[in-house]
Amino acid sequence: MTHHERERLFLEIFQGRRSSLTRLCYGFLGSSGEVEDLVQEIMTNVWNSLPSFRGESAVTTWVYRIAVNTALVYRKKLKRGEELPDIPDKSMGAHHDLEQQERLAALRRAIAVLPDQERLIVTLLLEGLSYKEIAEITGLTVNYVGVKISRIKQTLEQRIQEVTHGAV
Amino acid sequence: MAPFEELQELWQSQPAPLISQLDVHGMAEQLRRFGRRQTWINLFKLIFVPYTLVRLMKAFHWAPLAMCGAALLYIGLFLYLVVDWRNQIGLSRLDFSAPSVEFVRVAHQRLRHQLNPMRRFFWVFVVTIGGGFNLILLSRPGPPRILSHVWATALPFFAYVLGERIRRIRCRRECGAVLEKLESLLKAMENQA
Numbered sequence: 001m002t003h004h005e006r007e008r009l010f011l012e013i014f015q016g017r018r019s020s021l022t023r024l025c026y027g028f029l030g031s032s033g034e035v036e037d038l039v040q041e042i043m044t045n046v047w048n049s050l051p052s053f054r055g056e057s058a059v060t061t062w063v064y065r066i067a068v069n070t071a072l073v074y075r076k077k078l079k080r081g082e083e084l085p086d087i088p089d090k091s092m093g094a095h096h097d098l099e100q101q102e103r104l105a106a107l108r109r110a111i112a113v114l115p116d117q118e119r120l121i122v123t124l125l126l127e128g129l130s131y132k133e134i135a136e137i138t139g140l141t142v143n144y145v146g147v148k149i150s151r152i153k154q155t156l157e158q159r160i161q162e163v164t165h166g167a168v
Numbered sequence: 169m170a171p172f173e174e175l176q177e178l179w180q181s182q183p184a185p186l187i188s189q190l191d192v193h194g195m196a197e198q199l200r201r202f203g204r205r206q207t208w209i210n211l212f213k214l215i216f217v218p219y220t221l222v223r224l225m226k227a228f229h230w231a232p233l234a235m236c237g238a239a240l241l242y243i244g245l246f247l248y249l250v251v252d253w254r255n256q257i258g259l260s261r262l263d264f265s266a267p268s269v270e271f272v273r274v275a276h277q278r279l280r281h282q283l284n285p286m287r288r289f290f291w292v293f294v295v296t297i298g299g300g301f302n303l304i305l306l307s308r309p310g311p312p313r314i315l316s317h318v319w320a321t322a323l324p325f326f327a328y329v330l331g332e333r334i335r336r337i338r339c340r341r342e343c344g345a346v347l348e349k350l351e352s353l354l355k356a357m358e359n360q361a
Contacts, residue, residue: 053265066265069266103175103178116352126175
């Protein structure tokens with residue numbers, strides 16, 4: 001792969017998947033404070049891994065693998081026990097509907113209390129990836145991903161319902 | 169609409185926060201500079217070791233026993249540098265595009281290697297360094313001094329233990345959190361199996 005091709009592919013990946021990668025980081029970190037750092041780290045690893053990309057898997061799967069693995073070894077600079085912001089971050093854009101905002105905040109909070117691996121799985125699912133794709137990214141079996149997801153879904157829906165009903 | 173699909177829609181509808189444009193050229197150059205610096209540090213070590221040994225030989229007037237000792241010392245130190253260099257490269261070239269389960273296993277293993285770099289080469293290292301020192305001491309004129317030989321034999325042990333301690337402290341400070349995280353992930357994965 002020439003340097004020019006590497007740069008072109010890198011920019012294509014960055015521009016095409018910036019939003020979904022950022023949301024993945026946001027879901028994993030639970031706060032926007034370090035999202036930019038994590039995205040930068042992911043893109044650094046994408047850049048470093050590009051010469052070894054042989055197209056054996058789809059670009060999306062490949063990029064998500066890098067993103068998930070980078071997130072797993074990412075050193076969070078936030079202090080332990082630091083609370084998540086109650087009010088959705090302004091940088092996440094204007095969600096004018098207050099109810100939607102609350103639901104989104106509840107979803108984020110429900111995701112934040114899940115263990116690392118489950119947090120990443122659910123974020124991938126929320127991004128619209130199939131069980132098979134998630135299994136390819138994580139290296140788990142499709143059956144196991146299915147079992148895990150149905151458990152996570154139940155937990156999330158229950159927590160969000162609790163928050164929503166609690167608010168009403 | 170099923171509740172989870174609603175959540176999916178809600179999640180995807182949130183616009184991503186603005187991330188400043190990446191400077192591809194600058195980033196690539198920065199990474200290359202870091203790699204070059206590490207290579208220079210390791211090359212310096214490789215050159216510094218024989219230079220010191222040559223100076224030592226000069227001090228011993230190129231006595232055959234001292235030269236054999238220096239050769240042993242060089243083998244031991246060269247082995248150490250190569251193994252350590254290989255460990256560093258292994259850690260810096262983690263395959264991030266591998267499936268997570270495999271990635272976590274390899275990353276954990278390579279991080280653990282940082283704590284005890286010599287592993288199976290430990291005795292080769294101790295014997296070559298200790299033997300080398302003893303041969304150099306034997307080449308000194310006059311009767312052999314037991315105490316110096318005891319010191320020369322014990323030195324590589326002490327040096328290694330001290331180096332390992334320093335490494336552990338540094339490693340705990342720099343990547344203790346990551347190691348902990350990887351260990352808990354591995355445990356969770358083992359439970360799945």
